[in-house]
Amino acid sequence: MENPSLGALDPLDRDLVDGVLAPGAGQRRALAKTITLIESTRADHRQRAQQVLAALLPHSGRAMRVGISGVPGAGKSTFIETLGVYLIDAGKRVAVLAVDPSSSVSGGSILGDKTRMELLCQREAAFIRPSPSAGSLGGVADKTREAMLVCEAAGFDVVIVETVGVGQSETTVAGMVDIFVLLQLPNAGDDLQAIKKGIVEIADLVVFNKADIDGAAAERGRSQMQTALTLLRPASPNWRPPVLCVSALAKRGIPEFWAEVEHYRATMSETGEFDEKRRRQSVAWMWNLIDSGLHQHFRQHPAVRAALPGLSHDVAEARTTPGAAAQRLLSALIDPSGSDLPKE
Numbered sequence: 553m554e555n556p557s558l559g560a561l562d563p564l565d566r567d568l569v570d571g572v573l574a575p576g577a578g579q580r581r582a583l584a585k586t587i588t589l590i591e592s593t594r595a596d597h598r599q600r601a602q603q604v605l606a607a608l609l610p611h612s613g614r615a616m617r618v619g620i621s622g623v624p625g626a627g628k629s630t631f632i633e634t635l636g637v638y639l640i641d642a643g644k645r646v647a648v649l650a651v652d653p654s655s656s657v658s659g660g661s662i663l664g665d666k667t668r669m670e671l672l673c674q675r676e677a678a679f680i681r682p683s684p685s686a687g688s689l690g691g692v693a694d695k696t697r698e699a700m701l702v703c704e705a706a707g708f709d710v711v712i713v714e715t716v717g718v719g720q721s722e723t724t725v726a727g728m729v730d731i732f733v734l735l736q737l738p739n740a741g742d743d744l745q746a747i748k749k750g751i752v753e754i755a756d757l758v759v760f761n762k763a764d765i766d767g768a769a770a771e772r773g774r775s776q777m778q779t780a781l782t783l784l785r786p787a788s789p790n791w792r793p794p795v796l797c798v799s800a801l802a803k804r805g806i807p808e809f810w811a812e813v814e815h816y817r818a819t820m821s822e823t824g825e826f827d828e829k830r831r832r833q834s835v836a837w838m839w840n841l842i843d844s845g846l847h848q849h850f851r852q853h854p855a856v857r858a859a860l861p862g863l864s865h866d867v868a869e870a871r872t873t874p875g876a877a878a879q880r881l882l883s884a885l886i887d888p889s890g891s892d893l894p895k896e
Contacts, residue, residue, distance in 0.1 A: 561607060565600055569607045572706050580679060583706050587681055587699045605698055612704035613830070615647075616817060619725040621715045621751065622735030627761040628714050629668040631735060631800040636672045638806045639710055645677045647703035649696055650714040679703065694844075697728045697837055723754060727833055730826065731756045731816050736777065738762065738769035752777075753784055756793055757812055764799035771797060790823050791816060855884040 561569065568589070571582020586608075590601045620628050629650070636646045648669070672678045681699060696713060703711050715725050726732040734755040752758070758777055763770035778795045786792055794812055798805030820826035850856055863877040 561603055562600075565604050568604055572608060572702060573611060575707065579706055583679060583702065584681070586702050587683075587695075590698045590702065591683065591695045601698070605701065608702060608705040612701040615704040615708050615711045616813070617700060617711050617713070617729040617731070618813065619713045619715070619729035619732045620735065621725060621732065622761075623737070626735040626737050627800055628735055631759070631761055631798070632712055632714055633669040633672045634800040634803055634806055635809070636669070636678055636712070637675065638803075638810065640672075640675050640677045644709040645679075645707060646672075646675075647679045647700075647706070647708040647711045648672070648681070648714065649699055649703070649711065650680065650682045651696065679706075679708065696725075700728065723751060726754045727836055730820075730829070731813055733757045733759060736760050736773060738766050738773045752780070754787060756787070756791065756816060757809075758793055758795045759809060760795070760797045761800055763797040764802040764804065767797075788820070788825055790825065791819055850881075850885055853885050856881055859884050 568582050568586045572586055622628050639646050700711050713725050760770045760773050774795045774797050866872040867874050867877045
């Protein structure tokens with residue numbers, strides 16, 4: 553049955569939707585163009601993107617969403633490439649949404665994940681999309697969730713989200729995936745250090761990579777992490793995060809890792825938590841977009857733009873407090889006439 557929302561699309565966007573949904577070589581080009589449209593900051597593109605997403609939404613939701621996080625040097629790209637090749641050999645289609653950090657000076661990103669995943673790039677059943685973080689907090693790009701839905705609609709069985717790897721702030725990805733995997737390095741600290749890392753509390757699976765370099769250190773780290781996790785309250789009463797040792801470079805431990813992922817999905821599905829988690833994530837993402845939209849509306853509001861330079865200067869020169877300045881700007885948003893502004 554034809555999706556009724558397709559009738560509202562202009563021919564160009566309908567071609568994008570048809571291209572994403574259709575099997576074959578033409579799908580990859582349509583997939584890339586659709587994600588580019590979604591990532592655009594132009595107002596007209598945003599409106600088109602929402603219409604395209606509405607048309608694709610009924611076809612999404614069937615993939616396993618896997619988030620991969622870890623500090624720089626943990627071997628995330630190598631791990632994802634080895635995992636992706638393994639899954640494709642098992643008959644699955646794999647999409648990788650890799651996020652590279654944007655420079656705080658130039659604003660640019662290297663976007664080198666396709667270079668680091670050379671073997672995976674050569675597979676027809678793989679799609680790799682690097683995106684700049686562009687200042688987004690939480691280790692993922694602003695439109696990663698929407699791009700994930702597009703990949704699901706395109707028929708990919710597994711969607712892997714690789715975060716920038718900046719440390720403890722890297723938690724937003726956990727709010728958009730089914731299973732959140734934390735990659736660790738051997739000799740990265742003892743069990744007390746592990747507890748202090750807040751990111752550990754939301755991990756569904758912990759992996760010590762590069763076990764081929766120092767197997768004893770990897771096993772020691774695994775044991776210490778497992779002990780540390782017993783001191784933390786698990787996110788689900790039905791799942792205690794396992795800790796594994798793997799070597800992505802030597803291709804060891806990958807089947808065992810994916811077996812744990814499938815075990816996690818089966819366990820959470822049996823209790824109803826899998827679908828409930830997705831529902832909570834969708835509502836939370838709606839509020840995230842509301843917050844983002846309000847922030848953008850605030851900065852573009854004429855009364856705020858008029859008052860912002862002067863108040864910013866007063867705060868910098870210590871003539872007013874940041875709290876008082878923020879209150880005046882928020883009041884300007886509510887009452888542009890200024891009658892509601894607090895008097896100093």
